[in-house]
Amino acid sequence: METLGEAMSPDAVGWKFARLKTLHERGVRVPGLFCLTGAAFHRAVAPVADTIDALVRETDLDDWERVCATSARIRDVIAGAGLGPEVERALEERLAADFPDGPLLAVRASVIGAPGQGEDSAQNPFAGMSDSFLYVPPSGVKEAVLKCWASAFSPEGLLYRHRQRLPFSGLSVAVGVQRMVFGERSLVLFTCDPTSYARDTVISASWGIGEGVVQEKAPVDHYFVHSRTGDVESVVARKTTMVTLDAERGHGTVETAVAGERVDVPVLSDEEARSLAALGRDIEQVFGEPQDIEATITEDGLVHVVQSRPVTIEADRHRIWSSANVSESFPDTTTPMTYSVARRFYWLLNYDYLRRSGVPESELHDLHETMTRLLGFLDNRIYHSINSFIRMLSAVPMFDSVRRDWERLVAELDTFYHHESAKPAGLRARGRRAVRLVTGWGRVVRGYRALPRDFTDFQERWSALLREVRTGTTASEHPLKLVADYRHTWRTAGQLWGITLVNYQFMVLFHKAVELAMDRWGVDEQETLFSQLLCGGRQLKGAEIALSAVRLAELVRADAGLHDLFLDGQPRPIWDRLEAGKLPRDFTEEVHRHIERYGDRGIAELKLEKANLRDTPWELIRLVQQYAASDLTVADMEEVERATRLAGEELLHGKLPRARLRRAVLLGLFDRLRTTLYYREVGRYMRSELFGYSKQVIRALGVELHRREVLADPEDVFFLDLDELFGFVDGTGSTRDLAGLVAIRRRDLEKSRALRPLREFATGDVVATSVPQEEEVSPADTERGLALRGLGSCPGKVRGYARVLSNPGLDGDFPADSILITRETDPGWLYLMLASKGIVVERGSLLSHTAITGRKFGIPTIVGVPDATRRIPDGSLIEVDGGTGSVVILDEAPR
Numbered sequence: 001m002e003t004l005g006e007a008m009s010p011d012a013v014g015w016k017f018a019r020l021k022t023l024h025e026r027g028v029r030v031p032g033l034f035c036l037t038g039a040a041f042h043r044a045v046a047p048v049a050d051t052i053d054a055l056v057r058e059t060d061l062d063d064w065e066r067v068c069a070t071s072a073r074i075r076d077v078i079a080g081a082g083l084g085p086e087v088e089r090a091l092e093e094r095l096a097a098d099f100p101d102g103p104l105l106a107v108r109a110s111v112i113g114a115p116g117q118g119e120d121s122a123q124n125p126f127a128g129m130s131d132s133f134l135y136v137p138p139s140g141v142k143e144a145v146l147k148c149w150a151s152a153f154s155p156e157g158l159l160y161r162h163r164q165r166l167p168f169s170g171l172s173v174a175v176g177v178q179r180m181v182f183g184e185r186s187l188v189l190f191t192c193d194p195t196s197y198a199r200d201t202v203i204s205a206s207w208g209i210g211e212g213v214v215q216e217k218a219p220v221d222h223y224f225v226h227s228r229t230g231d232v233e234s235v236v237a238r239k240t241t242m243v244t245l246d247a248e249r250g251h252g253t254v255e256t257a258v259a260g261e262r263v264d265v266p267v268l269s270d271e272e273a274r275s276l277a278a279l280g281r282d283i284e285q286v287f288g289e290p291q292d293i294e295a296t297i298t299e300d301g302l303v304h305v306v307q308s309r310p311v312t313i314e315a316d317r318h319r320i321w322s323s324a325n326v327s328e329s330f331p332d333t334t335t336p337m338t339y340s341v342a343r344r345f346y347w348l349l350n351y352d353y354l355r356r357s358g359v360p361e362s363e364l365h366d367l368h369e370t371m372t373r374l375l376g377f378l379d380n381r382i383y384h385s386i387n388s389f390i391r392m393l394s395a396v397p398m399f400d401s402v403r404r405d406w407e408r409l410v411a412e413l414d415t416f417y418h419h420e421s422a423k424p425a426g427l428r429a430r431g432r433r434a435v436r437l438v439t440g441w442g443r444v445v446r447g448y449r450a451l452p453r454d455f456t457d458f459q460e461r462w463s464a465l466l467r468e469v470r471t472g473t474t475a476s477e478h479p480l481k482l483v484a485d486y487r488h489t490w491r492t493a494g495q496l497w498g499i500t501l502v503n504y505q506f507m508v509l510f511h512k513a514v515e516l517a518m519d520r521w522g523v524d525e526q527e528t529l530f531s532q533l534l535c536g537g538r539q540l541k542g543a544e545i546a547l548s549a550v551r552l553a554e555l556v557r558a559d560a561g562l563h564d565l566f567l568d569g570q571p572r573p574i575w576d577r578l579e580a581g582k583l584p585r586d587f588t589e590e591v592h593r594h595i596e597r598y599g600d601r602g603i604a605e606l607k608l609e610k611a612n613l614r615d616t617p618w619e620l621i622r623l624v625q626q627y628a629a630s631d632l633t634v635a636d637m638e639e640v641e642r643a644t645r646l647a648g649e650e651l652l653h654g655k656l657p658r659a660r661l662r663r664a665v666l667l668g669l670f671d672r673l674r675t676t677l678y679y680r681e682v683g684r685y686m687r688s689e690l691f692g693y694s695k696q697v698i699r700a701l702g703v704e705l706h707r708r709e710v711l712a713d714p715e716d717v718f719f720l721d722l723d724e725l726f727g728f729v730d731g732t733g734s735t736r737d738l739a740g741l742v743a744i745r746r747r748d749l750e751k752s753r754a755l756r757p758l759r760e761f762a763t764g765d766v767v768a769t770s771v772p773q774e775e776e777v778s779p780a781d782t783e784r785g786l787a788l789r790g791l792g793s794c795p796g797k798v799r800g801y802a803r804v805l806s807n808p809g810l811d812g813d814f815p816a817d818s819i820l821i822t823r824e825t826d827p828g829w830l831y832l833m834l835a836s837k838g839i840v841v842e843r844g845s846l847l848s849h850t851a852i853t854g855r856k857f858g859i860p861t862i863v864g865v866p867d868a869t870r871r872i873p874d875g876s877l878i879e880v881d882g883g884t885g886s887v888v889i890l891d892e893a894p895r
Helices: 010-025 038-057 064-081 085-098 138-153 155-163 270-287 336-356 361-366 386-393 399-410 427-470 479-493 498-520 526-533 541-558 560-568 571-579 585-598 618-628 634-655 660-707 714-719 722-730 738-753 827-835 849-856
Strands: 033-036 105-112 132-136 172-179 185-190 201-207 221-225 232-235 241-245 253-257 291-297 303-310 319-322 375-378 381-385 760-763 787-789 791-794 797-804 818-822 838-841 861-863 877-881 886-891
Touching: 010 033, 010 038, 010 105, 010 172, 010 270, 010 303, 033 085, 038 064, 038 085, 038 138, 038 172, 064 138, 064 155, 085 138, 085 172, 105 138, 132 138, 138 155, 138 172, 185 270, 201 270, 221 270, 232 270, 270 291, 270 303, 319 386, 336 361, 336 375, 336 381, 336 479, 336 498, 336 660, 336 714, 336 722, 381 386, 386 399, 399 498, 427 479, 427 498, 427 660, 479 660, 479 722, 498 526, 498 660, 526 634, 526 660, 526 791, 526 849, 541 560, 541 585, 541 618, 541 634, 541 660, 541 827, 541 849, 560 571, 560 618, 571 585, 571 618, 585 618, 618 827, 634 660, 660 714, 660 722, 714 738, 722 738, 791 849, 797 838, 818 827, 827 849, 838 849, 849 861
Parallel strands: 797 818, 818 838, 838 861
Antiparallel strands: 033 172, 105 132, 105 172, 185 201, 185 291, 201 221, 221 232, 241 253, 291 303, 319 381, 319 760, 375 381, 787 886, 791 861, 797 877, 877 886
């Protein structure tokens, strides 16, 4: 016998009761109980164990009638064996000691199998396979225990073990004897949606006790609590019956009618549903995975948890897709060419990263197929395959320790993904894994020390390669030469690019270290501190490019003739005059220098079908015109950043006034985190250069195929994928009808533009036919004065008028009191961001482009606001608090 005051390990009492013991220790309200251990079962059943084994062995477990007959015979055998004098005496003593008042009890079974395989384990939960008996008087406990033991061999239990290929020998059964709580309402709570595994909480609740919910004996209400917004959606049933105590007998259960006034009343209020969801999240955090929780609520409103077990996820069929992070690089719809180039880039990037991380060549070979499937192309939008990413990254020994941070900061994942790493079996295998883990962390330490040197080497080698391939005129090269040069460039780049993910790894580690330190030392206002203390340091690439454009605007304002020309002229004619040498020489040289350095920047610059600055240099003139018409100066922008950083240091001093060493540690960690952000932004622009070079080659091939009358338009080349294009050129393709492919892809793109697929979803079916779409949401669905919430990324409270935009191609003016509302941004949005009084986006994290830009230039910014573009009316007066992450609609009427 073991009680809540004793060890109650899973091997002794099974996972069901071991988890209740853990919850009891964490302060969760659990009814008092004691357990008969698996050892008690073995002691009592030992005399008939051979008989039971023989009965199972002689049964055709694919014949249901024989399974039922064998189960009945085993039940009789166990009943005949009884508890045995020693177990019976111990049971009577424990009942008298723990329940001297003789209350009604719940008696529940928990099957114990091989380690990790017992009832309510993650691998084999045996949900509903074992018996439970409710409202049992102390005099009936002995009989209930025998029935619980026999339930391990129920027909369903025998069939389950057979189908799961689990052994029958060696199992045992623990039995929990628990004070019966007279619940007025009962519920089952899933901390993730059991159909999609989204993090949303799902609750089924009924009047009476939990048997009505679990065994579907009573109608139930359903409540869906959205994890990000806290919104509650309820489906209220007409509840005519419930399960409760059989008052006539004084024990056992009975189905009875629900009182008339309660039939149509919700079992839970929205606030109770949110409170239960919070309890579920706490319990999930205790066990580190989604939980299926049973609880009952007494008349006084107290919640009593009677069971918690892992939600079973079918990993082989379960697929998670997310565009949350990748849409910053490839927003909205794109073309097959962009997808095929991006897919190859992800392969070479991650292959080099795994190689640098010490993954053996044999594992790299095994992961090749996975690494070619990191991206998906759904409704003409690029998605991350989270399954493929986690399978690939699990090859890195240290990944398990940072996986949750990767999901949150890199994948920006809302849906729960359950991945069981292959746990080493046996001492030798565990030893090998331990050696790999130690070696891996050693490699991490050495890699961090070498990061500045390695990243500088990467920059120098890439710059030299880029100069080499961009020498000469791409348009005049023969197609075969273009294809050969392209393949050489990408093959060489594949040996360089992994360092950017090595840096990403350190970014996640330092972010985690900062969070852990602030949590440990009780530092609050963490979002504000992140926003302020990540300012300063080396100039990020995006800010460097923006400041270069602002300097050009300052040159324009300083020259009266240029100023008048830029105020009144159109971008293209001004560019033509510049190219003709009719503008001041120093200004012309600065413009050419900007384009030479930053010509691969543009709106959605990684989309190959989109022109960048190198293709349309007059767009730089347009940008300089906009800056010249404002009062933006480099000095003012740098001063804003400096002041923001100082404010963060003062705030930190106020949080830790007497802890000088702790402040120094946090500031040192922030410095290192800023350095990794600097490297990340440099690497991102170098990626833009690689895609810009690819764009030149592919466009040149499009022109050539148009000249040869293969394509009707040179731009049609982007409706092919890379293998189709190169295959046509070098003879390895599968069709000559490229124009036919283009026609099909054009139709697909037009259809996809009308769709709004969810940014993240799970499916267990054929993916292409099961992409869920967003539900219609309109500003009318948002109450005036109601706060929308996201992640505060740059502090400051401002009021202004919402400007809801889907792309930065501005049609009309952008008044100074505008607050930018959009789904996500990329560097092409920079002008509008700098012109905005505040920024609100639906996507992103504290380390995303939007958050970094807002911090850099002191613009109150909020990321991760669900449905912001559809819930905030264009032109409405709103208040944005970049510190708390709150957006309040003050007046919906457009100005």
